Amino acid sequence: MNIDLSGRNAMITGGSKGLGLAAAKEMAASGANVAIVARDAGTLNDARAQLTAHAPKAKVLAVQADVCAAEQLAAAHANVMREFGRIDVLVNNAGHHAAGSFGDLSDAAWDADIQLKLMATVRLTRLAWPGMLAQRWGRVINVLNTYAKAPVAGSAPTSVTRAAQLALTKVLAHEGGPHNVLANALLIGRIKSDQIVRRYKASGSSMPIADFMTQHAVEAKIPIGRMGEPEEFAGLVCFLASDAGGYINGAAINVDGGMAPVV
Numbered sequence: 001m002n003i004d005l006s007g008r009n010a011m012i013t014g015g016s017k018g019l020g021l022a023a024a025k026e027m028a029a030s031g032a033n034v035a036i037v038a039r040d041a042g043t044l045n046d047a048r049a050q051l052t053a054h055a056p057k058a059k060v061l062a063v064q065a066d067v068c069a070a071e072q073l074a075a076a077h078a079n080v081m082r083e084f085g086r087i088d089v090l091v092n093n094a095g096h097h098a099a100g101s102f103g104d105l106s107d108a109a110w111d112a113d114i115q116l117k118l119m120a121t122v123r124l125t126r127l128a129w130p131g132m133l134a135q136r137w138g139r140v141i142n143v144l145n146t147y148a149k150a151p152v153a154g155s156a157p158t159s160v161t162r163a164a165q166l167a168l169t170k171v172l173a174h175e176g177g178p179h180n181v182l183a184n185a186l187l188i189g190r191i192k193s194d195q196i197v198r199r200y201k202a203s204g205s206s207m208p209i210a211d212f213m214t215q216h217a218v219e220a221k222i223p224i225g226r227m228g229e230p231e232e233f234a235g236l237v238c239f240l241a242s243d244a245g246g247y248i249n250g251a252a253i254n255v256d257g258g259m260a261p262v263v
């Protein structure tokens with residue numbers, strides 16, 4: 001099946017690295033224009049260069065913004081609208097792992113996670129929503145964690161914030177469905193990304209990174225026996241962003257090699 005996103009405009013938060021960059025590359029290669037949002041200017045520039053090399057025909061916009069800051073998010077949205085004219089696909093992906101023992105988590109830790117994941121998704125989707133409804137075509141893809149459905153000890157605050165985003169996804173699916181604006185959630189298990197490389201470096205491990213990742217997959221009891229590749233996530237984003245994904249709405253799809261104990 002050929003996924004054709006020609007004429008579509010996609011905005012991807014956290015699009016400068018890891019999963020977000022992989023999704024941006026795949027969508028751009030499938031014909032979409034892509035706007036990536038992140039905080040670090042150097043990484044954004046590098047990502048823009050990678051995207052342009054990967055998909056020379058795509059319009060690529062790199063937007064510097066902290067999704068936790070409402071005014072920066074609004075400016076980022078305005079920038080994309082000015083350059084692209086409309087947004088067809090919104091991928092709410094910016095985030096990072098935040099988990100600890102419940103008793104140790106301060107209000108500040110809870111609030112930071114809620115702002116980064118839930119409120120950024122609320123605010124940016126609210127900005128993109130009226131345009132999607134008016135054009136009777138839209139896709140909202142929320143990138144979450146399997147903990148949204150299957151929390152474990154030590155997984156707060158992220159599991160709780162992700163569960164809230166999961167509920168939000170379902171609300172959007174119900175409200176957007178009649179207007180052909182579809183919302184779905186992708187629940188990630190363990191996929192190779194810059195985040196994982198940072199964890200490897202922080203661990204001080206002397207083993208090669210490939211062995212570290214294999215060990216990680218074994219410890220996480222991933223049935224497939226390995227971590228996922230970013231491209232194995234990006235293909236699904238592309239499918240959901242396309243007309244081929246036109247009957248999938250309100251779904252929460254595990255992208256985890258079978259790791260989660262729930263479907």
Ligand SMILES: NC(=O)c1ccc[n+]([C@@H]2O[C@H](COP(=O)([O-])OP(=O)(O)OC[C@H]3O[C@@H](n4cnc5c(N)ncnc54)[C@H](OP(=O)(O)O)[C@@H]3O)[C@@H](O)[C@H]2O)c1
Pocket residue numbers: 013014015016017018019020037038039040041043065066067068093094095096097116143144145146188189190191192193194195196
């Ligand atoms: N990889 C996994 O195994 C895994 C597992 C479960 C869930 N996830 C989720 O999947 C998403 C992508 O993860 P990843 O592994 O690809 O992470 P990553 O490699 O660390 O990339 C994160 C991206 O988000 C951006 N970002 C982070 N905070 C931001 C902020 N406040 N404002 C704007 N951009 C921000 C980063 O750029 P800047 O730092 O420059 O802003 C970067 O582009 C995250 O939501 C993560 O929680 C990943």
